[in-house]
Amino acid sequence: METLHVDLGDRSYPIFIGSVLTNPELVTPYIQSSQVCVVTNTTVAPLYLDKFCAALDGYKVTRVVLPDGESYKNLDTVNLIFDDLLSNQHNRKTTLVALGGGVIGDMTGFAAACYQRGVNFIQVPTTLLSQVDSSVGGKTGVNHALGKNMIGAFYQPQVVLADTEVLETLPPRELSAGIAEVIKYGLLGDAEFFSWLEENVEKLLACDTEALTYAIKRSCENKAKIVALDEKESGVRAFLNLGHTFGHAIETAMGYGEWLHGEAVGAGLLMASDLSHRMGLIDESVVQRTRTLLERANLPVKGPASISNDQYLSLMSVDKKVMDGRLRLVLLKQLGEAFVTSDIPNDLLIDCLNSNRES
Amino acid sequence: METLHVDLGDRSYPIFIGSVLTNPELVTPYIQSSQVCVVTNTTVAPLYLDKFCAALDGYKVTRVVLPDGESYKNLDTVNLIFDDLLSNQHNRKTTLVALGGGVIGDMTGFAAACYQRGVNFIQVPTTLLSQVDSSVGGKTGVNHALGKNMIGAFYQPQVVLADTEVLETLPPRELSAGIAEVIKYGLLGDAEFFSWLEENVEKLLACDTEALTYAIKRSCENKAKIVALDEKESGVRAFLNLGHTFGHAIETAMGYGEWLHGEAVGAGLLMASDLSHRMGLIDESVVQRTRTLLERANLPVKGPASISNDQYLSLMSVDKKVMDGRLRLVLLKQLGEAFVTSDIPNDLLIDCLNSNRES
Numbered sequence: 001m002e003t004l005h006v007d008l009g010d011r012s013y014p015i016f017i018g019s020v021l022t023n024p025e026l027v028t029p030y031i032q033s034s035q036v037c038v039v040t041n042t043t044v045a046p047l048y049l050d051k052f053c054a055a056l057d058g059y060k061v062t063r064v065v066l067p068d069g070e071s072y073k074n075l076d077t078v079n080l081i082f083d084d085l086l087s088n089q090h091n092r093k094t095t096l097v098a099l100g101g102g103v104i105g106d107m108t109g110f111a112a113a114c115y116q117r118g119v120n121f122i123q124v125p126t127t128l129l130s131q132v133d134s135s136v137g138g139k140t141g142v143n144h145a146l147g148k149n150m151i152g153a154f155y156q157p158q159v160v161l162a163d164t165e166v167l168e169t170l171p172p173r174e175l176s177a178g179i180a181e182v183i184k185y186g187l188l189g190d191a192e193f194f195s196w197l198e199e200n201v202e203k204l205l206a207c208d209t210e211a212l213t214y215a216i217k218r219s220c221e222n223k224a225k226i227v228a229l230d231e232k233e234s235g236v237r238a239f240l241n242l243g244h245t246f247g248h249a250i251e252t253a254m255g256y257g258e259w260l261h262g263e264a265v266g267a268g269l270l271m272a273s274d275l276s277h278r279m280g281l282i283d284e285s286v287v288q289r290t291r292t293l294l295e296r297a298n299l300p301v302k303g304p305a306s307i308s309n310d311q312y313l314s315l316m317s318v319d320k321k322v323m324d325g326r327l328r329l330v331l332l333k334q335l336g337e338a339f340v341t342s343d344i345p346n347d348l349l350i351d352c353l354n355s356n357r358e359s
Numbered sequence: 360m361e362t363l364h365v366d367l368g369d370r371s372y373p374i375f376i377g378s379v380l381t382n383p384e385l386v387t388p389y390i391q392s393s394q395v396c397v398v399t400n401t402t403v404a405p406l407y408l409d410k411f412c413a414a415l416d417g418y419k420v421t422r423v424v425l426p427d428g429e430s431y432k433n434l435d436t437v438n439l440i441f442d443d444l445l446s447n448q449h450n451r452k453t454t455l456v457a458l459g460g461g462v463i464g465d466m467t468g469f470a471a472a473c474y475q476r477g478v479n480f481i482q483v484p485t486t487l488l489s490q491v492d493s494s495v496g497g498k499t500g501v502n503h504a505l506g507k508n509m510i511g512a513f514y515q516p517q518v519v520l521a522d523t524e525v526l527e528t529l530p531p532r533e534l535s536a537g538i539a540e541v542i543k544y545g546l547l548g549d550a551e552f553f554s555w556l557e558e559n560v561e562k563l564l565a566c567d568t569e570a571l572t573y574a575i576k577r578s579c580e581n582k583a584k585i586v587a588l589d590e591k592e593s594g595v596r597a598f599l600n601l602g603h604t605f606g607h608a609i610e611t612a613m614g615y616g617e618w619l620h621g622e623a624v625g626a627g628l629l630m631a632s633d634l635s636h637r638m639g640l641i642d643e644s645v646v647q648r649t650r651t652l653l654e655r656a657n658l659p660v661k662g663p664a665s666i667s668n669d670q671y672l673s674l675m676s677v678d679k680k681v682m683d684g685r686l687r688l689v690l691l692k693q694l695g696e697a698f699v700t701s702d703i704p705n706d707l708l709i710d711c712l713n714s715n716r717e718s
Contacts, residue, residue: 154476
């Protein structure tokens with residue numbers, strides 16, 4: 001087992017990585033009363049809900065099993081969590097546990113942030129993507145019909161349990177989606193890690209425990225370093241959105257859930273690299289290395305044929321990074337060095353969109 | 360005009376009290392981009408929306424007019440604010456303005472706390488109750504079918520404009536409801552202010568500007584002192600709930616909106632005084648003074664005939680102050696000194712409920 005401490009002053013917390021799902025000693029020190037509410041979904045519940053709850057012997061545990069999928073990440077579904085909490089008289093000392101992927105983590109964290117204006121919560125991410133992404137940063141929230149992740153809160157968990165064994169039951173498509181976020185950390189700030197991935201990506205796809213533990217820890221370290229500098233996203237934290245402005249546009253245009261978040265980010269990473277190259281910032285070899293690594297991870301490297309340039313531009317303009325109507329993007333200065341710019345030549349952006357569209 | 364500074368470190372803000380509604384100099388320094396969204400309701404809009412917006416000449420202002428009433432204080436109504444923000448492409452530098460009573464303030468503040476994980480907001484409370492209550496403390500949120508104020512956030516405004524002239528158009532019943540909260544501050548921590556109220560309550564009912572300005576400032580000072588000690592309500596802030604556990608039970612049992620919040624608090628204040636007396640903590644004369652002052656303010660001093668003791672006990676047990684299933688109440692040690700206790704003899708509580716029920 002590896003341990004990583006996320007340092008955020010009085011909101012600091014540990015991440016335990018490895019075979020950690022069923023170890024009461026890792027979780028009970030972070031529960032402050034007898035009440036616990038475990039939130040999961042219909043896919044994870046039959047696999048891991050009983051197993052996890054076995055570690056909570058002696059607690060009054062209520063269980064909320066939500067429908068699975070990004071399309072349910074909205075206020076109505078969060079309200080189902082509130083229904084359980086209130087009908088079972090959970091008080092402000094209760095602890096919510098998010099047992100599932102990013103969608104469960106985002107909604108449960110947001111429910112914890114809002115229930116009685118804030119109760120404790122514990123993240124037990126069961127997908128690679130949520131282990132390397134939602135584990136660090138405290139972003140919680142839901143989608144709105146008009147925009148992704150537009151409603152939410154910054155809210156930190158008490159502890160994160162990132163279990164590597166559960167990844168063996170993850171569908172291959174979702175494992176790849178998680179690898180997209182792992183690749184992102186290499187691209188935006190850790191060229192050495194990018195090279196490590198070029199040597200080890202097949203081990204990740206094969207669920208090699210040691211490789212997974214290393215990749216999860218290093219990704220979380222990279223993210224934690226950035227978040228510690230900028231908890232509320234006023235500066236460098238924007239780097240974490242590399243590929244995401246393109247990716248969110250894809251997800252919104254296709255309808256939430258059609259493309260996995262990590263798949264949309266995969267295509268978005270290549271668009272960001274490609275645009276950086278067109279703008280004369282990076283060498284074409286970086287674009288090629290990115291493309292090859294994404295392809296080896298079985299990730300899409302082009303956006304859907306059905307999204308027009310106008311659709312992209314309109315959807316990208318409601319992105320949270322837009323300031324006073326001007327599009328801002330995270331791009332690359334070199335492999336392992338991101339930056340934010342609103343100085344984006346429109347013709348190059350159009351070329352980039354045209355070149356990275358499935359035919 | 361009077362100014363009060365609420366001291367909360369980097370979340371400090373001023374409250375301007377007096378004729379302040381239409382003064383751009385008081386509001387524009389707290390708006391950080393060209394975007395503003397003013398949220399109000401169908402009652403306040405025809406009276407003050409144009410008037411207020413005139414102070415925002417040169418800004419891109421969108422307007423959200425919500426249905427009026429506590430019964431609309433829920434997630435669905437907050438979603439109407441998000442609809443406006445997203446369809447008008449408000450970004451994370453936007454400023455929300457709450458122009459209305461406590462319901463508008465609570466929902467708009469919660470929307471500001473959640474929109475893109477937090478944008479700025481300005482409170483322009485237009486009822487006496489919201490001027491003395493919601494102006495300080497940063498409590499925002501909505502009701503759930505199973506409990507009042509169960510979903511929300513602690514979130515501070517950039518500035519509060521408490522205009523005394525708008526109170527002239529307030530229905531007398533609502534003015535009285537506000538006075539209930541004013542009386543609360545005297546009872547729980549400021550005996551001298553309680554005596555002042557015994558001499559001046561009729562001036563408040565007659566909308567005397569000087570008396571109102573004094574009462575609003577002194578109430579906000581009392582609240583600010585407590586909130587500064589305990590922003591997240593782990594200790595003394597609970598004193599502010601004097602009368603509220605009873606009051607919330609009345610509001611929930613009757614259906615939100617039947618009794619005004621301040622009216623329920625009025626009856627609750629007398630119940631809390633009466634129970635404190637029955638437990639041998641305060642002299643009967645304090646109960647009598649409280650009753651007389653509430654009656655002079657045209658407030659109810661008894662709960663509705665239709666609520667049974669069992670209903671009270673059940674509704675009071677889901678209150679946020681309940682710890683591990685044990686009822687806790689704010690009671691009085693003496694006039695001007697509140698405390699929290701869970702050592703409440705059940706027979707005395709029953710006697711108190713029976714004696715303070717309309718026949």
